[in-house]
Amino acid sequence: MLKRTSPLLFAIIVFIVGLNLRPILASVGPLFSVLQREAGLTATQFSLLTTLPVAMMGLAALCGPWLLATLGAIRGIMLGLFILLAACLLRGFSASPANLMGTALLGGASIGTIQALMPALVKKEYTQTASTIMSLFSTGIMAGAAVAAASAEPLFSWLTLKPALAMAGLLALLALMLWITLVKHPQGEKPARETVTLSSSRTALLLLFFGVGTGAYTLVLAWLPPLYIQAGWTARSSGYMLAWLTLTEVVAGFVVSALIGKFPDRRVPLIAVLLLLLAGLLCLVFSPGTTPVLSTLLLGTGIGALFPLSLIVTFDHARTPAQAGKLLSKVQGGGYMIAALMPLIAGIVRDSSVSLTSAWLIMSAGVVLLIVIALNFKPVMDVQAR
DSSP, rough: OOSSEEEEHHHHHHHHHHTSHHHHTTTTTHHHHHHHHOOOOOOHHHHHHHHHHHHHHHHHEEEEEEEHHHHHHHHHHHHHHHHHHHHHTTTTTOOOOHHHHHHHHHHHHHHOOOHHHHHHHHHHHHHHHHHHHHHHHHHHHHHHHHHHHHHHHHHHHHOOOOHHHHOOOOHHHHHHHHHHHOOOOOOTOOOOOOOOOOOOOOHHHHHHHHHHHHHHHHHHHHHHHHHHHHHOOOOHHHHHHHHHHHHHHHHHHHHHHHHHOSSSSTTTHHHHHHHHHHHEEEEEEEESSTTTTHHHHHHHHHHHHHHHHHHHHHHTSSHEEEEEEHHHHHHHHHHHHHHHHHEEEEHHHHHHSOOOOOHHHHHHHHHHHHHHHTTOOOOOOHTTOO
């Protein structure tokens, strides 16, 4: 770079960027009833507000190496923030189904672009502090989801629907201005293309594992607030519950980062986390809306720990950093595509019946499948010896 931004300043900016990467998804759940009433959305259409962005995140992850080589990380992230700002502002003009779907696609593409390029930039330019900066980035993502979930209904009560949906644009504008003015842009930033032939025979299995696991997150993000609203909760209270669940995910993620070194056999923490997630889903099946604290702790811990564990297991299967990046691009890309299906399935179920029980049961079966897959993940040394 011409002149490197200081690591501390860059870390703060990265955290602010991270804050922007979930509000467009997390803010719609608590407003389910409002969107049905004012925008005329069916449950299936409502589910697309989560499905479309997640699918676009997967497409962007698959295109990550191409985006890095074509745009460069800094310019690509700047473009992503600009598109995200436009998507948020467009929701301030219309809450029609067509506009909501279109902005969901735009928002997902921008989020996916930023998520694909940020790790490459951090690893290249801030090698010594990369772990700390990426932790702040992940924390910013989860914090943004929590804030969006908790503030969705209060903002609607204060501003009405369209301005409330557009409010996320203010934070996106701040992030974009900081990125443009404070992050130094290199001359001719054009990373070289690198062809990597993956030797791992488990790419499809890893992709399925990441996709089904992330599907639990997207399902809960979209449909947990409507579940509590259906059980008689206010929209505001359901948003607060989603915010608490998101904060639980953050804590679980930090715990995994701190303790994972003690478990060279990843199957031990994987099975434990998946059992917690399964227990949380079964709470929603057998006592929907009546065990909020227990289900929140179980789901938040399970989902929050499963995401970093999925990435760690993927890295375990790579022999070099270049191979890890290529493998992660494929696993996340295809995985997000799978994860995008779960909210859609739940929406179809919701339109065909009153209860979401079938959706939670399908996800529970998915978790059982993950347990079976996890049993096949040998310790790192065994994998590398293959």
